[in-house]
Amino acid sequence: MKVLLINSPIRLDAKPSCIPYGLCTIASTLRNAGHDIEIYDINALRPSDEAILSDLKDKQWDIVGVSGLVTTYKFQSWLIPHLREINPAGVIVQGGGLATSNPELCTADCVIQGEGEYSMLALCNGDYITGPYTIDINSIPMPAWDLLPIGVYLENPIWGNAAGNSSGFLPGVKVTRSMNIITSRGCPYSCNFCFHLFGQGNYRIRSPENVIAEIEILIDRYTVDFIGFVDDNTTASKTWIHRLCDLVIERKLPITWGCHSRASSITPKLADKLRAAGCVWCGMGLESAAQEILNAMNKKTCPQEASAAIYALRAAGIYPNTTFIFGYPGETPETVQKTIDFKRELGIECSSFFATPYPGTVLYEQVKDRLPKDYISRLGNATEFVVNLTEMNDDLFFEMKRRMDAPASG
Ligand code: B12
Numbered sequence: 029m030k031v032l033l034i035n036s037p038i039r040l041d042a043k044p045s046c047i048p049y050g051l052c053t054i055a056s057t058l059r060n061a062g063h064d065i066e067i068y069d070i071n072a073l074r075p076s077d078e079a080i081l082s083d084l085k086d087k088q089w090d091i092v093g094v095s096g097l098v099t100t101y102k103f104q105s106w107l108i109p110h111l112r113e114i115n116p117a118g119v120i121v122q123g124g125g126l127a128t129s130n131p132e133l134c135t136a137d138c139v140i141q142g143e144g145e146y147s148m149l150a151l152c153n154g155d156y157i158t159g160p161y162t163i164d165i166n167s168i169p170m171p172a173w174d175l176l177p178i179g180v181y182l183e184n185p186i187w188g189n190a191a192g193n194s195s196g197f198l199p200g201v202k203v204t205r206s207m208n209i210i211t212s213r214g215c216p217y218s219c220n221f222c223f224h225l226f227g228q229g230n231y232r233i234r235s236p237e238n239v240i241a242e243i244e245i246l247i248d249r250y251t252v253d254f255i256g257f258v259d260d261n262t263t264a265s266k267t268w269i270h271r272l273c274d275l276v277i278e279r280k281l282p283i284t285w286g287c288h289s290r291a292s293s294i295t296p297k298l299a300d301k302l303r304a305a306g307c308v309w310c311g312m313g314l315e316s317a318a319q320e321i322l323n324a325m326n327k328k329t330c331p332q333e334a335s336a337a338i339y340a341l342r343a344a345g346i347y348p349n350t351t352f353i354f355g356y357p358g359e360t361p362e363t364v365q366k367t368i369d370f371k372r373e374l375g376i377e378c379s380s381f382f383a384t385p386y387p388g389t390v391l392y393e394q395v396k397d398r399l400p401k402d403y404i405s406r407l408g409n410a411t412e413f414v415v416n417l418t419e420m421n422d423d424l425f426f427e428m429k430r431r432m433d434a435p436a437s438g
Contacts, residue, residue, distance in 0.1 A: 036096030052171030186256035317370030
């Protein structure tokens with residue numbers, strides 16, 4: 029089969045820095061089975077609408093798969109009728125974030141939820157799709173990097189001062205060519221604001237050796253010197269992360285790297301190990317310093333763990349990239365003040381995201397009756413206001429947001 033895979037554009041206010049990882053493992057899976065695959069990476073190339081339509085007229089496909097997060101709803105709704113018009117005989121499939129959380133908003137011929145490798149393979153081979161499948165993630169082939177405009181991703185750093193997404197690096201860290209990797213699917217935790225794209229309680233990790241093999245290819249083939257582990261939580265398993273670090277150290281891999289983590293999994297011992305293995309950046313969603321808000325989020329952590337993790341990372345020489353959520357249901361001037369005091373004490377300067385109920389989350393179910401009608405089409409970066417979920421009136425709400433984001437020194 030001739031298969032065209034399309035990556036929808038997101039976060040147009042920043043440069044594209046993360047490859048569409050899942051689309052690339054779908055591509056390699058299908059290609060290994062003998063199918064003819066093309067990726068049209070609209071997020072990397074950022075063509076105008078006219079250019080997209082003219083590019084598509086030059087392409088051929090039996091099956092076209094459209095990928096994108098829930099924030100690409102408007103784009104996908106625009107694109108699909110054009111795909112149908114350009115190639116009426118082609119089968120259109122939607123998969124990824126939007127298709128998984130909001131299949132009812134999809135207009136393709138076929139919607140695939142969750143992990144796409146085996147379902148797409150069944151579709152392309154003319155078999156029945158008997159999923160949802162829980163995939164053995166060690167058996168998935170490496171992503172088809174060669175089908176992407178890879179230079180775009182290599183040149184745009186994932187994190188750090190140059191990334192344009194308000195995340196820093198400590199002085200002296202230099203990154204020239206970076207790439208994102210996924211080492212796990214799912215998350216052992218269940219925070220109420222988070223969407224479980226791979227299903228709840230379905231956490232799997234690749235073997236450390238399998239991940240090292242991927243890093244080595246990236247170094248050899250693309251001279252990558254920075255890896256961004258963009259898992260939900262790369263440090264969820266203590267034994268696993270220690271083993272990964274040991275392998276990076278043993279093989280003297282010439283990289284620095286960053287990862288997403290969680291305050292409760294960072295200890296001084298782990299922080300030292302991470303740094304010894306080249307880790308320079310560690311992202312942690314602290315969300316709030318008010319215990320009642322952390323409880324409402326089902327975050328299963330406390331402000332003491334958060335400050336201990338920050339001290340441990342700093343002592344080890346790793347930049348702790350903290351993020352906070354403002355305006356969770358139950359937020360009051362008092363809970364905001366607790367977070368402001370916490371940020372001041374620790375000298376944290378980052379601004380906060382607006383609490384945003386993404387469809388398919390517990391939070392969404394709790395507040396869905398209060399959301400505006402055009403809510404889904406307005407979803408974006410969560411740095412723009414969409415809805416006030418608190419009991420504070422809008423004036424107080426925005427005043428508290430301003431205070432929460434004010435520089436600690438100010
Ligand atoms: C890296 C990342 C990003 C990157 C870019 C991701 C990219 N290029 O795709 C950046 C930093 C830009 C980003 C931004 C945002 N992200 Co994000 N991101 C992630 C993260 C951490 C990893 C993505 C990844 O590589 N996953 C691993 C691969 C294997 O999965 P995958 O790419 O989704 O692909 C699999 C399936 O989805 C499916 N699939 C995908 N495409 C297709 C296509 C077809 C045809 C088929 C059949 C199947 C299919 O099969 C694939 C293989 O199994 C995920 C969390 C996670 N762990 O997945 C969140 C996640 C995808 N992001 C999310 C969100 C909410 C956002 C933001 C809105 C956050 C914010 N508030 O700013 C913004 C977008 C802002 C905007 N303006 O649009 C949500 C998505 C919710 C949803 N329903 O879409 C997730 C799931 C996080 C969460 N738990 O809430 N993100």
